[in-house]
Amino acid sequence: MANGKIYRAACTIAITFSLLLSFSLMQAQLKPSSNIDLFDVATEGALLILGLSWLTMVLQARPDGNVTRLLIIGLLGYSLGCYMDLLDEFFINSSLPTWFSWLEKLPTPIGLLTLTLGLWLWREEQKTVNEQLRTREQFFRQHQLVDRVTKIYDCRAIRHQLDMHIKRDKQLGLVMFDIDNFNDINQQQGFKEGDILLTNIAQLLSSQLRSQDLVCRYAGDSFIVLLPNASNTFTQAMAKELKQAINQLNCQASCAEVHYQPQTEQQAIEANKLISRLNNKMKQIKLARPIAKAG
Numbered sequence: 068m069a070n071g072k073i074y075r076a077a078c079t080i081a082i083t084f085s086l087l088l089s090f091s092l093m094q095a096q097l098k099p100s101s102n103i104d105l106f107d108v109a110t111e112g113a114l115l116i117l118g119l120s121w122l123t124m125v126l127q128a129r130p131d132g133n134v135t136r137l138l139i140i141g142l143l144g145y146s147l148g149c150y151m152d153l154l155d156e157f158f159i160n161s162s163l164p165t166w167f168s169w170l171e172k173l174p175t176p177i178g179l180l181t182l183t184l185g186l187w188l189w190r191e192e193q194k195t196v197n198e199q200l201r202t203r204e205q206f207f208r209q210h211q212l213v214d215r216v217t218k219i220y221d222c223r224a225i226r227h228q229l230d231m232h233i234k235r236d237k238q239l240g241l242v243m244f245d246i247d248n249f250n251d252i253n254q255q256q257g258f259k260e261g262d263i264l265l266t267n268i269a270q271l272l273s274s275q276l277r278s279q280d281l282v283c284r285y286a287g288d289s290f291i292v293l294l295p296n297a298s299n300t301f302t303q304a305m306a307k308e309l310k311q312a313i314n315q316l317n318c319q320a321s322c323a324e325v326h327y328q329p330q331t332e333q334q335a336i337e338a339n340k341l342i343s344r345l346n347n348k349m350k351q352i353k354l355a356r357p358i359a360k361a362g
């Protein structure tokens with residue numbers, strides 16, 4: 068999600084470099100077509116396409132951060148090297164500017180070195196995330212803090228996790244979703260369909276979160292998402308995005324969020340108090356809804 072900015076920056080850099088390169092080669096002499104080695108063109112073209120596809124995959128799969136930036140710089144360097152290699156297949160070497168043959172040698176090794184550093188840090192980061200997930204999973208399964216219908220965590224799990232994060236004195240965001248008129252859905256489509264909708268919402272929310280976030284079914288038709296280390300702006304953006312995602316399941320949800328910043332609180336807060344703030348906000352939002360139907 069946070070990759071939008073990086074994606075735009077990466078595309079701008081790549082396009083600018085490619086245009087500058089292509090432009091500076093306008094004075095160079097093209098090889099006669101009989102001298103172009105098609106096999107070299109195909110292999111170097113394939114390497115360029117592979118580099119760009121890895122770049123796209125990284126941008127889609129990774130959250131914003133230093134490791135992602137290293138991977139992007141590495142892959143951009145590698146792709147630029149491949150592009151220059153490909154270009155020089157079409158031009159007579161002696162007509163190319165001298166800087167080109169110098170510059171041509173640089174992007175690939177620098178790119179590959181940066182990529183290697185990025186991959187190494189990614190491995191370290193993944194080890195930590197896996198360890199955290201394993202510990203959390205074990206705790207919840209052992210204590211059976213899992214909701215029977217949706218198979219995600221229940222409200223006791225989120226309280227436990229929330230308490231842990233509050234103790235660490237880190238900011239966090241809490242977002243609550245409450246399905247609108249869920250009673251009507253149960254009445255019109257049956258309780259079983261209602262269960263399926265709850266499960267789909269649970270899966271949808273789980274799939275949209277970062278690895279450190281947690282979603283639980285809080286009560287009948289309401290869910291809470293815990294976003295550790297999240298700023299207020301990030302919490303609001305996530306809330307908006309998840310609400311839109313729920314709308315795609317053909318139902319509406321009311322959404323309330325609270326942000327916890329330890330430094331701004333008068334005294335340490337408990338998980339229950341934070342959840343009750345969230346509940347109160349949700350009640351106000353529900354009360355402020357326009358009356359949809361009459362009679």
Ligand SMILES: Nc1nc2c(ncn2[C@@H]2O[C@H](COP(=O)(O)OP(=O)(O)OP(=O)(O)O)[C@@H](O)[C@H]2O)c(=O)[nH]1
Nearest residue numbers: 216246247248249250251253258259261262287288
């Ligand atoms: N299918 C299904 N329904 C449930 C479950 N638990 C609670 N419910 C239903 O969820 C509904 C919650 O109703 P309300 O709290 O009035 O919520 P609502 O109809 O969404 O009304 P608003 O929140 O004001 O829009 C009730 O009809 C409960 O029977 C469950 O596990 N499965």
